[in-house]
Amino acid sequence: xxxxxxxxxxxxxxxxxxxxxxxxxxxxxxxxxxxxxxxxxxxxxxxxxxxxxxxxxxxxxxxxxxxxxxxxxxxxxxxxxxxxxxxxxxxxxxxxxxxxxxxxxxxxxxxx
Amino acid sequence: xxxxxxxxxxxxxxxxxxxxxxxxxxxxxxxxxxxxxxxxxxxxxxxxxxxxxxxxxxxxxxxxxxxxxxxxxxxxxxxxxxxxxxxxxxxxxxxxxxxxxxxxxxxxxxx
Numbered sequence: 749x750x751x752x753x754x755x756x757x758x759x760x761x762x763x764x765x766x767x768x769x770x771x772x773x774x775x776x777x778x779x780x781x782x783x784x785x786x787x788x789x790x791x792x793x794x795x796x797x798x799x800x801x802x803x804x805x806x807x808x809x810x811x812x813x814x815x816x817x818x819x820x821x822x823x824x825x826x827x828x829x830x831x832x833x834x835x836x837x838x839x840x841x842x843x844x845x846x847x848x849x850x851x852x853x854x855x856x857x858x859x860x
Numbered sequence: 861x862x863x864x865x866x867x868x869x870x871x872x873x874x875x876x877x878x879x880x881x882x883x884x885x886x887x888x889x890x891x892x893x894x895x896x897x898x899x900x901x902x903x904x905x906x907x908x909x910x911x912x913x914x915x916x917x918x919x920x921x922x923x924x925x926x927x928x929x930x931x932x933x934x935x936x937x938x939x940x941x942x943x944x945x946x947x948x949x950x951x952x953x954x955x956x957x958x959x960x961x962x963x964x965x966x967x968x969x970x971x
Contacts, residue, residue, distance in 0.1 A: 781957065
């Protein structure tokens with residue numbers, strides 16, 4: 749099992765550009781989440797999903813879109829990148845809320 | 861709005877000593893998670909606490925949950941250098957793994 753795979757690992761964007769951060773898991777997990785982590789801070793939930801076709805907003809959803817067309821994939825779209833979105837993004841998955849989340853290695857995103 | 865507060869935020873301790881990290885949260889929840897993060901790395905799950913009075917132990921780490929007091933503790937026994945990391949607690953807001961994280965406790969264990 750590869751676990752939770754995030755791509756790319758690093759990305760630099762210009763303000764106003766759009767891009768998609770990819771997250772894939774091969775563990776047949778229903779629950780998936782996207783977080784951002786800013787320096788010296790805890791993680792903040794952006795969007796989460798409880799199964800294919802079902803997504804909901806987290807704490808900081810503005811400027812981001814998600815979709816969940818398959819169990820395996822949960823891409824995060826930045827619609828029009830802003831410097832305030834410079835952060836490390838983590839994707840996580842689990843079988844249920846009673847189980848621990850498995851985290852990907854993260855995507856380090858810089859927006860100039 | 862759910863707030864999750866950890867203290868202390870920074871902790872420097874000597875090997876062999878015991879210490880406790882506290883995680884307070886502001887609204888009702890029956891599910892709390894503890895994670896570890898090494899510098900520049902991803903997060904690793906330590907414990908999932910599912911009910912009032914839950915206690916879990918793994919090696920030198922023990923976590924407990926008091927849902928009535930809205931408090932979880934992570935106790936470190938006879939600390940060793942390898943436990944140096946940042947520790948996060950997170951609380952499930954909605955029962956669907958909609959998590960709110962604490963700020964993290966940066967633990968440094970000195971020989």
